[in-house]
Amino acid sequence: MKTKFLLLPILSFVTLLFISCSNDDDPITISEYTDATTFFNELNYSGSVLISKNGNDILRTGFGIANKTTVDPNAISTQFRIGSVSKTLTGMGIVQLKRDGLINSYDQPLSDFDDSFPHGNQITLRHLLSHQSGLPDYVPMVEPNAKSGQSFTPETILEIVKNQVSENGLNFEPGSSVAYSNTNFLILALLIEELSGNSYENYITENVLEPLNMTETEMGNDEISGENYAQGYNGNENVSEYPMQIAFGAGCWTSSVTDLEKWCRAAMGDNWFSPDEKQAIFGEDVPEETTAFELAWFRSKIDGKTFLWHGGDIDGFASLIGFVPESNSVLITLSNEQDDSGTTRNAIIETIVKNEL
Template identity: 50%
Template sequence: MKTSIQQCNNYLTNNLLVALLVALITTVSSCSSDDHVNSPTINYTTVENLLTDIDFQGYAIVTKNGNDLVRQGFGLANESTALPQDYNLAYRIGSVTKTLTAAAMVQLKRDGLITSFNQTLDEFDAEFPNGNQITITQLLSHQSGIPDYQFIVEEAYEQGATLDEEDIYEVVIEMISENGLNFTPGSNKQYSNSNFLIAALLVQELSQMSYHEYIQQNIFSPLEIANTYKGTNAIDSNTHAEGYKNGNINSTYPMTIAFGVGDFSSTPKDMETWVNAVKTNWFTEAEKAEIFAEDVPSGYVDFGLGWFTTQEGNTTLYWHGGDINGYWSMIGFIPEYNATIVLLSNKQDDTGTQRNTIIEQLLTNEFN
């Protein structure tokens, strides 16, 4: 990763930006939009009724034992042109991107570019602060203690700064150098986008190809995933659902900020292909044992390597959600019922509530 760091001349010479970032560190705390919250019980007869009742807008797929519980669009993909939601339409997927970044790290291990997930960051960048304490496992399971850069860099962007992923890496280093880690690595768990930006940079550095090209070559092409791609700051409304928040179009985002963290757009078809691959044989059994958190108590959620585990009684849901301007998403699977879940929404009004309501209602009423 050292080669990439040496290219960050713009950041290193911008003292004003450094001062802004250091000042913001003391006022912004990291958080997870995927935090689990309780939601009210809803009486419904079908999954379609549930999604209609909570005003879900987007495309939904829920299968159980090979049968569809729902497979359809809700609302419009573009309210100006009356474009319908569609199985082959693109949506921003936000942090669902992290499942792909984690898979790329597994591929690095297959390729012999890393030897173990217990390797520490100082092996790749000797100058990374506290790098000798942070393992790849801790990085991918949010146990590193590395603070989240997202809100700080978004604020810098609003102030006119232009940062690429390598600049943001330097921001993360500056945050740690000024204020330390949020906790001793391995002693706690706290969702942080910084973990996956670092992982994506590792993919680039070790593979000697771009992060997106590595995923294309090793995941998308073999699985014939044809319409998942690095998102652009502004969407193409002919092939992409428009994003909305509070009734207004909200589809633009500086995608460099989401590098390896939330920068992909995808279709329901491609995400269904990806979930089914993960559910079956994309990972070996040995790899699954490392990736998915096990022995989670009923009623709890835990981090694995790029995937959450939610346990409800004897039912286990492996999943990840995502949020980005105007959109929210969720993909997951339930092995006990051979179930696949793909939810891609272009309405960001009640993101956490909608996602958690759907999870709770499905686990309570459909998969128990």
């Protein structure tokens, strides 16, 4: 699972290309835009793509190969690891806890639920949901050893984080800055289990997947097998094997374009979220060509359009889901090619939102 880190004053906004982008990577350049199919072909894209506007499909197809051994092609029904797009499902779990009366407010401090958490009286659920907690990212602490065979449960990872914060403090005062940290959503997933008395997987399944008939979405396994699943690649190397338990709550789900369309349309529509919930989750308008962290979603303004979205990276996979409410548009891309710098996803966002949505 890729680690992304960003630190800046909370009152400033993030330019669109902040996700996974480094100063050493040049943006992707293509010929003059003609149509979506040509664009993805020029990217040599490998994955599944859905672009829809006002209920009409612009593109709904697969590109490239799902499995280079069997040479099975990617298709709309192919299932991919979705990495941090999983955070939108975890965020929905917290919304459901509030609906169930198991939390009172997104501004409740973490100490209400774990009085032993260091600085827990300063960190609220809102801070966790919007990456304003100041908590360090656990991934670099555990991923190398996990890939070498050491076992880590989510509870073990939580204790590692608590020890780290006890010894070194927070990276910044909660609410004063933003920094993308997978730790926030691992804690939220554990909170779902603690408060609901159910497993995180079952709670999300019962409260999100089943109501939306998302039958192609499930927790990912360490090894990928089956003809309906894409293998993940970094160049020509199959890098699919991954210790998925360390991605708990932050990047642990597998899904398809078809299922994620259902999730996007529910989030965009008028029946799934109440007006007050939408206001809390998706936030206020942002200036042109900027992006803000909201509650488990990003909000961007691109060419005058509001784009609500999330991206995800995990070894061998790169994902993007998003929608433009004003035009009833949905954009979903699931790739089984690693996108370390995020330049491919950034090119997709800028090009497709401007030209098609």
